[in-house]
Structure formats: structure tokens, C-alpha cells
Amino acid sequence: MKPLTKNMWRDIGKSKGRFIAIILIIMLGVLIFVGVKATGPSLNDSLNRTVVENKLSDIQVTSTTGFTKSDLKKASIKGGKVEAVKYKQAVGGKGLAVSLYGYDKNNNQNSLIVRSGHLPRNNNEIILDQVAQTKYGYKLGQKFSFSKNANLKNRSYKIVGFASSPQYIDNESRGSSNVGDGTVRLFAYIPDDQMNLKAATQLNIRFKNLQSKDTFSDSYKDAVSSKVDILETKFKKRADQRSTSLYKTSKNVLAQQQVKLDSYKNKLIMSQAAGMNVSSQLEKLNSQQKELDSATKELRKQTKTSYIWQTRADLPGFSAYGESSDRIAAIANVFPVFFFLIAALITFTTVTRMIEEARGQIGTFKALGYTKWEIAQNYFYYALTAGLIGTVLGAVIGNETLPRIVLALYKQYIPLTWDVKFQWLIVLLALLFSLISTVGAAMIVVSRELSEGPAELMRPKAPKSAKKILLERIKPFWNRLSFNRKVSYRNLFRFKSRMFMTIIGIAGGTALILTGFGIQNSIGASGSRQYGEIFDYQAVVKTNHLGDTLKVLKKDQQYKNSAAIHATTGKIYHSGHQVNDVNFYTPENRDFSKYIHLKDINSKKSLNLKNNQVILTKKMATILDVKAGDIIKLKTVGKTHRVKVSAVTQNFVGHFMYLNKTTYQKLFGKQPKSNTLLLHLDRQTSNQRNNLANQLLKNGRALGTSYTYDQQSTISKMTSSLNPIILIFILLSGILSFVVLYNLTNINVSERIRELSTIKVLGFYDKEVTMYIVRENIVLTILGIIVGYGVGNLLTAYILNQASTALVIFPLTIHLTGYLVATILMIIFTVIVMLITHHKLKYIDMIGALKSSE
Structure with a gap:
């Protein structure tokens, strides 16, 4: 082994702590960078693999009167396979609305994933949604009964199995219903001939050439959309x-x-x-x-x-799943990059300090006749070794663990077939960053050191000259400080690069932890603020007859009062932009303000509806590039109208346009007829909500009832789906902060070992010597935490902006808990580093440190 190589291994052996610290910092940076970047694609790939394996249809068409053989031929287009299924919604056991399918063993699409038991084999058998077992307590061998109105050959069936379905990937969402309480609770399959239907009522269509595409990609959506257009054109006259x-x-x-x-x-x-x-x-x-x-x-x-056309995006839970993976991808574009930059910066500093400390060795090798390249490569290999080990460990651990942890914790979705691919491009990018921060640092510093002569290099680097600091000029304050404090403050400003690096390290860690909490809090706040600050009602009832609906409501003990509005949907255009499915709300009277609070986004003042003007919600106004005073175009039922925007109101979920009856009359040429009720209700149990919705459908001529409780639950579910990734962020951010603080403190001690040995020889006690260093750490930690608060808010705001969807705004919200946890963790890390430093300083070799280098 060459002397230079031996020397490199000796350096690694003598400074294991520093070598391991470099590896750890690089590893943590790469781990979260690669791991989080791999999580979004892994979620999508796993769902894609699951739906492909279980042959989920690309398009579903439901007919109110069933399909004939000629309809099946009409639905057969190039590349597509069509399967006919008997389907209806019925009321089953415990009054639950059930999506009921006829089981035909010859059909291959939308294959059930049997969790226990088996598929129906006899006419009296049924296989139920696994939710029936986990949520409603049904067991194998029990009977499951249907109401008489279900019109089945039998009223009850023996439960022979429980299953999941690729049509229902979200375990808690089954869609809406026109029976029961208006919400589907389960799906079920019975033998096809038990359905008492003259014809199949649903067509499933699957295209073989689309199965290799990502379900959530634009190319897949565009391809399916073009297929739907072809089918809709073919069936255009068929309904009549x-x-x-x-x-x-x-x-x-x-x-x-x-x-x-x-x-x-x-x-x-x-x-x-x-x-x-x-x-x-x-x-x-x-x-x-x-x-x-x-x-x-x-x-x-x-x-x-009539026909109902559905694609995968319309199935319960599909869009929410895609949006969840999109949010993780948006977070991955910011959070891990910031994390990695902090890690790279600290690594760069560590490598720089290591080489500067080796000036004597470099000078000796240079004096012995070694070339610049021979000397330089010694340090290049050192940095390269640390960088490669850190990158490999971080890439493997990050890519193979984080996506799997998140997939395992996505309990609200059906168990997916995991598909975690190794993200080579991301790993190569991480490797490039790692080498820049290690080998790059080594190249810059070694080339700078080698420019000096051997004699200069073998002498210690001249210490920085002391200068008066600003605090010294404030005499009343400075004169009251002890000697130790004066030294600490002088040293802080004397070594500015170390001061800034420590502040950046602490601020970065604090900001990352705060951002983790901020993302979690802000996503939850979109629901709590929408249904607390803006929407002040508990339910919305769509109805055909207000009188009958109110009769049913007044009999309910939880009902308090209601406001009638005319609600419809339409499209709005402005500046070449378009927003679809906008809710147009026209209140019957002024009581509306007690149910929906409209406030200007700038002045925060309450808004009133003005004649011949409308109020738009914030997200829509942003998409359309609209402000108060602008003229917009709106379209309903093929007609286009123009109207002035009077104000933009705060809103977090959905798109809404508010207008009074006079404006409605002028725009549409008729008086608005109230078709919706906003309800004030006392606190209800789940059964009470279901019973009221059921009564409104049965006796109140209601078309459907939706509760804000369910909307809030959906948003809460959306928040909880991100909890695993947020907890990982917080944990790894804490570890990085600790390693950074420990590493920078070690650098500080090694740089000032002669100074520390000197004051120890002069009689300073061990605790005083420790505080000589720790006092600076305390000041820098406080400054870093304060800076971290600001950076954390900015980083959270940027991520939320990236993660917001076309329908949802996430308001920047960081609860006090986030600040407390970030602050307490930094204090704990500072204390732990102080204790470790104290132990090391008790045993420093004062004589060795004070020996002359001449």
C-alpha cells in the first residue's frame, strides 16, 4: 500500500466520528430525497398494478332500462372488450344501501379480490364487501336479507365470502344512492339469474392497449376521453x-x-x-x-x-387517491430538496475543515516531492468514499423503505399489490449532489492549499485577528458582562462562517420540523375553516318539493331551521381560462347570511349580494385571473351570459358563485325556484343522520342529503393519509438537526483545541471550559430557532401552493404544538451535544495540544 493511501486510512481511523458524521449526513439527505421522491410513483405504480391484475374496466355505462344485444354491438369499438352486467341498488340488512351486482363466472373484468370464503356457487349464496365484516359485523355463514322492493328471486342469501373490488379502492367510500339513506354502504354479488332483471343494466368496457399507461397520467385520461366521445356519439340517438x-x-x-x-x-x-x-x-x-x-x-x-358514463376517475376514492399521491409528489419537489441542501451544505463545511486541518500533512508530502495530483487524490478518495457510502445507504434505505411504509399505512384503501421500482434517475441525481458536496469541496480546498509552498503549509494557519464587535460599543451593556461572556460574544463574531453555518443548520432543522407539522395542520384546516368560518350549516338537501321536505324535517328532533336557495351548476370563462362545475347559489332571503358567511379576501369585511353583480370564490378567481370589477362569461344549458364581479370571497373547498334573485332574473330571464335547503341541526349520531336522509328520500321528495360531517371526514381522511410521510419528515429532520449540531460542535472544538487547552491550564474548571463552547451554541441555537420559524412558514406556504388542487386551497396553518415540538427538540439536541462535548473536554490532551508545531 502506498504511503499516501496508508495515510488516508489512518486519517479515517483517527477521525472515525467525523467520517461517520459525513456518511450520516449524506445518507439522511439522500434517504429522504430518494425515499420521498419514490413514494408518489410507488403509490401510482401499486394502484396501476392492482387494477391491471384485477382487470378494472376503463369505461362503465349504466342504463336505466337495460341494454339489448344491439347495444352491446354498438358499444364494441376497436381495441375494446365489452361485458354486460346486471346491476341495481337495493336496501339490504340493517337498512343499508347496497350496490348489487349479478355474478357471472364468464365475466373477467372487475375481478373480486376474495379476502375470506369463496365466490357464490349456488343460487342462495352471496359474497359481500369486506366492509360488511370489518364495519358492520357480518360473519361467514350468516344470512343477509334484502327489502321486498329489491325485487330479487330470494329475500335472503347465505354469506359465503368477503371481498375487495378494484371498483371501490377506498374502504370508506362507496358512492351515492337513490335508495336507503342516499349513500351506498356496501357492494355485493349474487348469482346473475337471481337479479330479476330482463336485461343487463351495466356495460364494462376495457381496452387492452391502455393497460400499460399510468391511470393518473394525462395520456391515459385523454385516450379514455376520446373513447367516451366515440361511444357517446354512437349512443346519442339510442336513448330516445x-x-x-x-x-x-x-x-x-x-x-x-x-x-x-x-x-x-x-x-x-x-x-x-x-x-x-x-x-x-x-x-x-x-x-x-x-x-x-x-x-x-x-x-x-x-x-x-338515460345513460350514465363513468371512467376510472369517477369511481369512489380514485380521484382522492390520485390527489393524495400528487400532494406527496408536490411535497417531494420541495421538502427533500431543501433537506438535502442543508445536508450538502454541512457536508461541504465538514470536508473543508478536515482538509484545512491537514495543512501540515499536505506541506510534508509536498516537501517530500509528491505531485499535486498525488496529494490531492488522497483527499478526493476520502471524500469520494464517504460520499459513495452515504449515497448508497441512503438510496437503498430510502427507496426500499419509505414507499413501503407509506403503502402499509394507507389503511383507508384496499390492500394494494405493491410495486416499488428503484428510481435510478433520482438516485443518480442524489449521487451528483453528494459528490459535489464532498469531492467538490475537497477539490476546491485542496487546490487552494496546494497553491502555497511547503514551508507555509507546515506552519499553523495564522489565527484571525480580533476586532471590536458592535456590542463592545454599547458600554453600559458590555461593562456588565463577565469575562467568559465577553469571550463568547467575541468568538461568535470572530468566526463568522462557523456562526452562519450553525445558524443555517439549526434554522434548517427547525424549519423542516415546523414544515412537517405545517403541512399536516394546513391540510386539516381547509376543512375545519370551510365548515367553521364560511359554511355554517350541518346539511344540504336537494329537493323536488320544499313543502314536503320541510314537513319531514319539522318532525325531526334535531332540526332547528333552514334557508332555501336555488342551486345549479355551470361553467365560467375569463381571459382564456375556464372553470367547470361551478355551484351557482341564489338565496331566497337574507337569512342566507346566517348559513354562509361571505367575506372579502382583502378587507375581510362581510359582503352583500348586489343587483346585476356576482361574488366569486378565491380559488376560481385565481384560476380565471379575475378581480372585483371584471366582467366574466358564464354558461348554463348551452346559453352564455355576461356579468360583473362585485367581489372575491374567501373559500377553501369547491367553486361557488353567489348572486341575488334580481341578478338571476336578468341573466336567465326567469325567477329562480328554490330547490335546495341549508339546514341547521343539533348534534346527530350516525344513525340519526342516516334515518333523516332515509325519511327525506322516502317521504320528503328529496333527491339527496349531504352532511358537512361527511365532507369534514373526507378532508380528515385526506389529512390522515399524509400522516405517515409527515411523521417520517419530522423524525428524519430531527436526526439531521442533531447530527448537524454535533458535527459543527466537533469542528468548533477541533479548531480551538489550543485555545481550550490554554484556559484549562490556566485553571478553568471542566464545567467552565464546556460552557466556553456551549454558551456560543446556546446563542446560535436561539438565533437558529428564530430564523427557522420564518423559514418554516415560507417553506410550508410554498409547498401548500404546490400541493393545492383545482378545488382545494390549503390555508397556511401551524399550530402551537409544531413550534413547541421544534423548539423543544432543538433544546434537547443542544443539551445532548453539550453533555457529549463536556465528556470529551474533560479528557483532552493539553500538553499535546499546546506543543509547538515548529
Whole structure:
């Protein structure tokens, strides 16, 4: 082994702590950079693999009257495979709304993932959603019953299995329903022939050439959208044709009854003309005619065909899952990069200090005739070794653990088939950053040191000359300080680079911990502030008849009062931008202000609805680049209108436009008819909410009821889905902060070993020698924490801006807990480093440190 190589290994052996510190800092930076960057793609890849393996359909079409064989041919387009399924919604055991499917073993799409038991084999068997087992307590072998209105061949079925479905990836969301309480609670499969349906009511269409695409990618969405356009065009006239055909076929029986009634009516009229009293018979005839007219009207309604088109994005939980992975990806574009920059900066400083301390060795080798490159490569290899080890460890641990931890903790979604790919591009990028901060530092410092002569290098570097600091000029304050404090303050400003590096290290750690809490708090705040500060109601009821709906509500013990509004949806355009699915709210009276609080985003003053003007919500205004006074275009049912924006109001979830009745009348040429109620309710249990929604559907002519409790639960779920990644951020940020503080303190001690030995020889006690160093750390820690508060808020705000969606704004919110935890952790780290430093300083070799270097 060459002398230079031996010397390198000796250096590593003598300074294991520093070598390990460099590896740890690089490892932590790479770990979180690679790990978090890999988490978003791993979530998407795992879901893609799950839906491909279980053959999830790309498009689903549901018909209110069923599909014929010719419909199946019409739905067959190039590259697509079509499967017909019998499907309906029914009320099952415990009054639960169930999405019920006919099981056909010949169908391959949307394969069930059996969790226990088996698929139906006999006519009296049923396989249930696994939620029926985990949430509602059903067990294998029990009976599951349906209401009479379900119109099945049997009323009850034996439970033979529990399953998950790729159509329902979110274990807590099953979609909406027109039966029960308005919300689907379970899905279930019974044998196909048990459904009592004349025709299949759902078509599943899957395209083989789309299965290699990422479900959440724009290319997949565009491809599916083009397929839907083709199908919608082919089925454009089919609904009317199907309706007419069914109506004509079914009307024959009613037509025969009408002929009989007409014949009987003619006889009665003739009898009446003959002077006979037939008023009893005529009343009966009129009653029968009304019943026949009602039956005819009902038949027209029953035979009216409509189609519902769905893609994967419309399935329960799919969009939320995609948005969750998008948020993690947005966080990964900022948080780990900032983390890694802090790690790289500290590493750069550590390597720089290490080489500067080796001036004597460099001078000796230079005097012995070694070339500059031979000397330099010794330190390059040292830095390269530390950088490579740190990068490899960080990349492997980060890529292979963080995504799996997050996947394992995504308990609200069905167990996915994990697909965690090694992110080579991200790892190479991390390696490049690592080498810049290690080998790059070595190159810069070694080249600078080698520019000096051997004699100069073998002498110690001249210490920095002391200068008066600003505090010394404040005599009343300075004169009251002890000698030790004066020395500490002088040293702080004397070694400015070390001061700034320590502040940056502490501030970075504090900011990262604070950002972790800030992301978590802010995502939760979008729901709590929306349904606390802005929406002050507990439920929204869509209804066909306000009177009937109010009758049902007034019988409910939890009902307090309500406000009627006209609610519809439309599109808004401005400056070449467009926002779809905007909720247009027109209140019936001024009580509206007790239910929705409109406040100007700038002045925070309450807003009133003005004639011929509208109020828009903040996110929509941002997307459209709209401010108060601008003219916007809005479109409903094919008609375009122009109106002035009077103000922009604060809002965190969804898009809303508010206008009064006068404005509505002028825009649409008719008076708004109230079709929605905003409800004030006392606190309700889950059963009370379900019962009220059920009664409103049954007896109140309501179209559906949605509770703000459910909306808040969804947002809370969205927050909890990020908890694993946030906890990892906080943990690793804390570890990085500790390693940084420990490393910088070690550098400080090694640089000033002669100074510390001198004051120890002069009689300073061990505690006084320790405080000589620690006092500076305390001041720098306090400054770093304060700076970290500001940086943490800025970093959180930037990440939230990146993570916000088209519908949701995350307000910057950091609770006191975040500040306390960040501060306490930094104080604990400072104390631990102080204790370690104290132990080391007790045993320093004073004689060796004070020996002359000449």
C-alpha cells in the first residue's frame, strides 16, 4: 500500500466520528430525497398494478332500462372488450344501501379480490364487501336479507365470502344512492339469474392497449376521453329510440284498458241521454281514468332511457387517491430538496475543515516531492468514499423503505399489490449532489492549499485577528458582562462562517420540523375553516318539493331551521381560462347570511349580494385571473351570459358563485325556484343522520342529503393519509438537526483545541471550559430557532401552493404544538451535544495540544 493511501486510512481511523458524521449526513439527505421522491410513483405504480391484475374496466355505462344485444354491438369499438352486467341498488340488512351486482363466472373484468370464503356457487349464496365484516359485523355463514322492493328471486342469501373490488379502492367510500339513506354502504354479488332483471343494466368496457399507461397520467385520461366521445356519439340517438320502443311495447296493455274505458264511457253517455241516473258510474269511470292516466305517466317515466358514463376517475376514492399521491409528489419537489441542501451544505463545511486541518500533512508530502495530483487524490478518495457510502445507504434505505411504509399505512384503501421500482434517475441525481458536496469541496480546498509552498503549509494557519464587535460599543451593556461572556460574544463574531453555518443548520432543522407539522395542520384546516368560518350549516338537501321536505324535517328532533336557495351548476370563462362545475347559489332571503358567511379576501369585511353583480370564490378567481370589477362569461344549458364581479370571497373547498334573485332574473330571464335547503341541526349520531336522509328520500321528495360531517371526514381522511410521510419528515429532520449540531460542535472544538487547552491550564474548571463552547451554541441555537420559524412558514406556504388542487386551497396553518415540538427538540439536541462535548473536554490532551508545531 502506498504511503499516501496508508495515510488516508489512518486519517479515517483517527477521525472515525467525523467520517461517520459525513456518511450520516449524506445518507439522511439522500434517504429522504430518494425515499420521498419514490413514494408518489410507488403509490401510482401499486394502484396501476392492482387494477391491471384485477382487470378494472376503463369505461362503465349504466342504463336505466337495460341494454339489448344491439347495444352491446354498438358499444364494441376497436381495441375494446365489452361485458354486460346486471346491476341495481337495493336496501339490504340493517337498512343499508347496497350496490348489487349479478355474478357471472364468464365475466373477467372487475375481478373480486376474495379476502375470506369463496365466490357464490349456488343460487342462495352471496359474497359481500369486506366492509360488511370489518364495519358492520357480518360473519361467514350468516344470512343477509334484502327489502321486498329489491325485487330479487330470494329475500335472503347465505354469506359465503368477503371481498375487495378494484371498483371501490377506498374502504370508506362507496358512492351515492337513490335508495336507503342516499349513500351506498356496501357492494355485493349474487348469482346473475337471481337479479330479476330482463336485461343487463351495466356495460364494462376495457381496452387492452391502455393497460400499460399510468391511470393518473394525462395520456391515459385523454385516450379514455376520446373513447367516451366515440361511444357517446354512437349512443346519442339510442336513448330516445330505446324509450320509444319500450313505451310502445308496454303501452299495449294500457291501450286495451283505455279502449274498454272509452266504450264504457260511451254507453254511460247514451244512458244519461236516455234520462237514466248514471252519476255513480261516472264518478267510478273518472276515477279509473285518473288511475289509467297516472299509470301511463308512470310508464313513460319508467321507460325513459338515460345513460350514465363513468371512467376510472369517477369511481369512489380514485380521484382522492390520485390527489393524495400528487400532494406527496408536490411535497417531494420541495421538502427533500431543501433537506438535502442543508445536508450538502454541512457536508461541504465538514470536508473543508478536515482538509484545512491537514495543512501540515499536505506541506510534508509536498516537501517530500509528491505531485499535486498525488496529494490531492488522497483527499478526493476520502471524500469520494464517504460520499459513495452515504449515497448508497441512503438510496437503498430510502427507496426500499419509505414507499413501503407509506403503502402499509394507507389503511383507508384496499390492500394494494405493491410495486416499488428503484428510481435510478433520482438516485443518480442524489449521487451528483453528494459528490459535489464532498469531492467538490475537497477539490476546491485542496487546490487552494496546494497553491502555497511547503514551508507555509507546515506552519499553523495564522489565527484571525480580533476586532471590536458592535456590542463592545454599547458600554453600559458590555461593562456588565463577565469575562467568559465577553469571550463568547467575541468568538461568535470572530468566526463568522462557523456562526452562519450553525445558524443555517439549526434554522434548517427547525424549519423542516415546523414544515412537517405545517403541512399536516394546513391540510386539516381547509376543512375545519370551510365548515367553521364560511359554511355554517350541518346539511344540504336537494329537493323536488320544499313543502314536503320541510314537513319531514319539522318532525325531526334535531332540526332547528333552514334557508332555501336555488342551486345549479355551470361553467365560467375569463381571459382564456375556464372553470367547470361551478355551484351557482341564489338565496331566497337574507337569512342566507346566517348559513354562509361571505367575506372579502382583502378587507375581510362581510359582503352583500348586489343587483346585476356576482361574488366569486378565491380559488376560481385565481384560476380565471379575475378581480372585483371584471366582467366574466358564464354558461348554463348551452346559453352564455355576461356579468360583473362585485367581489372575491374567501373559500377553501369547491367553486361557488353567489348572486341575488334580481341578478338571476336578468341573466336567465326567469325567477329562480328554490330547490335546495341549508339546514341547521343539533348534534346527530350516525344513525340519526342516516334515518333523516332515509325519511327525506322516502317521504320528503328529496333527491339527496349531504352532511358537512361527511365532507369534514373526507378532508380528515385526506389529512390522515399524509400522516405517515409527515411523521417520517419530522423524525428524519430531527436526526439531521442533531447530527448537524454535533458535527459543527466537533469542528468548533477541533479548531480551538489550543485555545481550550490554554484556559484549562490556566485553571478553568471542566464545567467552565464546556460552557466556553456551549454558551456560543446556546446563542446560535436561539438565533437558529428564530430564523427557522420564518423559514418554516415560507417553506410550508410554498409547498401548500404546490400541493393545492383545482378545488382545494390549503390555508397556511401551524399550530402551537409544531413550534413547541421544534423548539423543544432543538433544546434537547443542544443539551445532548453539550453533555457529549463536556465528556470529551474533560479528557483532552493539553500538553499535546499546546506543543509547538515548529
